[in-house]
Amino acid sequence: xxxxxxxxxxxxxxGKHHPLEPYLRMDRIPHIWCSTCGLGTCLNSFLxxxxxxxxxxxxIAVVSGIGCTGRTAGYVNxxxxxxxxxxxxxxxxGLKLANPELTVVVISGDGDLVAIGGNHFIHAARRNMDIxxxxxxxxxxxxxxxQFGPTTPETAxxxxxxxxxxxxxxNLPFLADSCGATYVARWTALHVRHLTASIGEALERRGxxxxxxxxxxxxxxxxxxxxxxxxxxLQFYHDNSVIKNGIDTRECDIRFxxxxxxxxxxxxxxxxxxxxxxxxxxxAVGEKYVPYVGPMEMPGNGD
Amino acid sequence: xxxxxxxxxxxxxxxxxxxxxxxxxxxxxxxxxxxQIFSNYVHDGLVDTEFVAVESEHxxxxxxxxxxxxxxxTMTATASQGLALMHEMLFIAGGLRLPIVVPIxxxxxxxxxxxxxxxxxxxxxxxxxxxxxxxxxxxxxYDSLIMAVKMAExxxxxxxxxxxxxILSHCMERIEALDEQKxxxxxxxxxxxxxxxxxxxxxxxxxxxxxDYYYEFKRSQIEGMRTALPKVQEVMAxxxxxxxxxxxxxxxxxxxxxxxxxxxxxxxxGDMRQAVDRLREQGGKVGMVKLRVFRxxxxxxxxKTLTRFKTVAVLDRADSVNSFVGPLYNEVAASLYGAENQPxxxxxxxxxxxxxxxxxxxxxxxxxxxxxxxxxxxxxxxxR
Numbered sequence: 001x002x003x004x005x006x007x008x009x010x011x012x013x014x015g016k017h018h019p020l021e022p023y024l025r026m027d028r029i030p031h032i033w034c035s036t037c038g039l040g041t042c043l044n045s046f047l048x049x050x051x052x053x054x055x056x057x058x059x060i061a062v063v064s065g066i067g068c069t070g071r072t073a074g075y076v077n078x079x080x081x082x083x084x085x086x087x088x089x090x091x092x093x094g095l096k097l098a099n100p101e102l103t104v105v106v107i108s109g110d111g112d113l114v115a116i117g118g119n120h121f122i123h124a125a126r127r128n129m130d131i132x133x134x135x136x137x138x139x140x141x142x143x144x145x146x147q148f149g150p151t152t153p154e155t156a157x158x159x160x161x162x163x164x165x166x167x168x169x170x171n172l173p174f175l176a177d178s179c180g181a182t183y184v185a186r187w188t189a190l191h192v193r194h195l196t197a198s199i200g201e202a203l204e205r206r207g208x209x210x211x212x213x214x215x216x217x218x219x220x221x222x223x224x225x226x227x228x229x230x231x232x233x234l235q236f237y238h239d240n241s242v243i244k245n246g247i248d249t250r251e252c253d254i255r256f257x258x259x260x261x262x263x264x265x266x267x268x269x270x271x272x273x274x275x276x277x278x279x280x281x282x283x284a285v286g287e288k289y290v291p292y293v294g295p296m297e298m299p300g301n302g303d
Numbered sequence: 304x305x306x307x308x309x310x311x312x313x314x315x316x317x318x319x320x321x322x323x324x325x326x327x328x329x330x331x332x333x334x335x336x337x338x339q340i341f342s343n344y345v346h347d348g349l350v351d352t353e354f355v356a357v358e359s360e361h362x363x364x365x366x367x368x369x370x371x372x373x374x375x376x377t378m379t380a381t382a383s384q385g386l387a388l389m390h391e392m393l394f395i396a397g398g399l400r401l402p403i404v405v406p407i408x409x410x411x412x413x414x415x416x417x418x419x420x421x422x423x424x425x426x427x428x429x430x431x432x433x434x435x436x437x438x439x440x441x442x443x444x445y446d447s448l449i450m451a452v453k454m455a456e457x458x459x460x461x462x463x464x465x466x467x468x469x470i471l472s473h474c475m476e477r478i479e480a481l482d483e484q485k486x487x488x489x490x491x492x493x494x495x496x497x498x499x500x501x502x503x504x505x506x507x508x509x510x511x512x513x514x515d516y517y518y519e520f521k522r523s524q525i526e527g528m529r530t531a532l533p534k535v536q537e538v539m540a541x542x543x544x545x546x547x548x549x550x551x552x553x554x555x556x557x558x559x560x561x562x563x564x565x566x567x568x569x570x571x572x573g574d575m576r577q578a579v580d581r582l583r584e585q586g587g588k589v590g591m592v593k594l595r596v597f598r599x600x601x602x603x604x605x606x607k608t609l610t611r612f613k614t615v616a617v618l619d620r621a622d623s624v625n626s627f628v629g630p631l632y633n634e635v636a637a638s639l640y641g642a643e644n645q646p647x648x649x650x651x652x653x654x655x656x657x658x659x660x661x662x663x664x665x666x667x668x669x670x671x672x673x674x675x676x677x678x679x680x681x682x683x684x685x686x687r
Contacts (some may be wrong), residue, residue, distance in 0.1 A: 066416075067382075084413060085331075085384060086359060116329070118361040144330035147339060148356060159341040160330075160356055167356075 036230025038189030038215030049199035065112035086117030125179035138217035146220025153256035176210035182211035185267035310471035315340035327366035335410035337380035364392035371401035374498030377658035397432020402455035408472035417498035419657020437568035558590030561671035567618035578665035653684035
């Protein structure tokens with residue numbers, strides 16, 4: 001069944017429903033996320049960006065991995081795929097290759113994307129796969145009870161680092177940038193309008209885009225570190241975030257409860273994997289090369 | 304010392320008493336807490352362990368293999384998808400005969416995604432060359448983990464100790480904890496036969512062996528597992544002598560004059576125990592055989608034990624997907640093949656993905672077995 005965005009909008013014109021209900025699988029609501037967690041806001045921003053975009057809903061696919069953020073795929077009323085831990089990006093790669101017309105969005109957490117799935121992350125960025133990554137960073141493995149991971153700031157306490165983490169965390173925008181990502185941004189769960197606009201930009205453009213969203217985890221990370229509720233963390237983001245668009249991503253390190261550098265850091269054009277492959281093989285093989293155009297164009301699959 | 308501990312807490316406590324040299328791990332439901340609690344022992348200086356929180360289970364087992372190959376007592380903990388992600392590495396540890404010991408909180412495998420108990424994770428790793436122990440209670444899990452270290456080192460085989468996810472991992476039971484010094488003395492230091500970093504005897508680990516030697520290596524590995532059973536039994540006997548409580552390779556419960564028995568592994572043995580008691584009160588000649596050791600499988604003991612009964616209902620908490628019947632049934636049937644007085648074998652699959660299995664379900668199975676009823680090739684208990 002095809003939906004157009006305006007049809008969806010008409011469904012909520014009676015004012016009795018959440019404006020994004022047509023974009024949610026309401027039979028799976030209420031969601032499992034904790035009160036004052038930033039994930040609801042991230043989902044809201046993403047769905048608002050989808051609603052505002054000109055891309056038809058049936059052309060957008062959401063892929064997520066395992067963890068709190070991994071639950072996103074189950075809540076969106078779009079074609080969605082809840083994959084295994086760490087493998088959201090390869091699933092998304094396959095999806096994009098099989099159907100190049102799709103807008104493929106990976107929404108997953110920091111542990112999923114850059115720990116167990118880190119290898120896939122760097123290689124998808126290197127190839128400039130035309131997929132969009134929204135990485136909700138809550139600085140720990142929240143779903144399993146708050147263990148430290150590759151983004152936990154030094155000295156932050158977690159259930160596996162009771163006296164504070166001593167490992168060096170990733171600077172995610174720098175990681176994405178250095179691996180070849182063509183769009184890199186970081187926002188917080190407080191910067192809803194910036195985040196929504198950024199997701200909208202990423203959806204419209206081609207190439208590997210990476211948006212990090214700093215998000216409160218009130219139940220495990222914040223509680224272990226006595227940072228208060230999610231609301232207190234939003235206040236912290238308000239008081240300590242500095243927007244520095246275009247800054248060198250090497251300067252985007254996150255230190256425990258210190259200034260957060262946010263903004264759009266990278267936005268550049270580069271040929272995508274699909275275009276590079278098609279162009280290269282056309283040159284190499286010549287007339288005989290027939291590029292794959294996806295299932296939409298296949299005989300008998302035209303509807 | 305009498306303590307109230309969940310399965311995960313008890314496994315972590317056993318690890319503290321074992322005091323391994325290296326633990327490398329990655330979080331996964333429902334076994335995360337084992338390593339999480341253990342990491343706190345590390346940070347508080349209660350163990351001498353080097354602990355690293357690696358980036359995936361594949362890396363965890365790879366790090367464990369590196370550690371064990373260098374001659375260190377090495378452990379991790381995992382479950383389900385974590386064990387599945389380790390799959391490649393499990394065969395490496397098995398083939399290299401490295402005595403790594405891993406408590407697991409058994410959980411179903413995706414897809415579809417499910418976090419609750421069944422045995423499909425470890426049974427899918429059946430052929431990787433690891434010893435496998437299944438436990439009914441938290442205390443049995445605690446004891447089995449301590450014993451597994453000694454068994455693994457004695458046999459040069461890695462070992463998995465399974466407690467059922469959530470049913471045991473998250474439920475609190477009474478355990479009688481052993482004296483820590485006594486445990487450490489009983490285990491003693493690990494003395495590997497061969498190890499890296501031995502400058503007087505340099506070795507190469509994991510080289511290519513093609514048609515020349517691969518088969519011979521495998522044959523020797525198979526022999527290692529085949530001859531492990533008496534060593535496992537020796538350790539069990541020694542544990543009992545030292546600590547005053549013990550376990551067999553399998554346990555018979557009220558089987559003396561039984562006509563029909565149920566054979567199973569894991570926490571559901573508790574339900575079956577209740578069902579046996581209930582039917583015995585009504586005069587039913589039923590019993591239970593609880594299998595504790597799946598690898599090395601006690602073929603001869605199974606044959607000797609099960610041929611005493613008219614009917615044996617085999618309960619599998621996993622399915623081999625059209626391998627005729629469940630994985631445990633297959634192994635039991637193979638053990639009984641050609642035996643005189645073969646019992647009638649019934650196959651039941653139950654409790655996949657944590658599906659409730661009650662003493663009532665267990666009693667119905669026993670009643671059916673007593674009546675010699677065989678409705679279908681496999682009965683899927685409780686499926687809608």
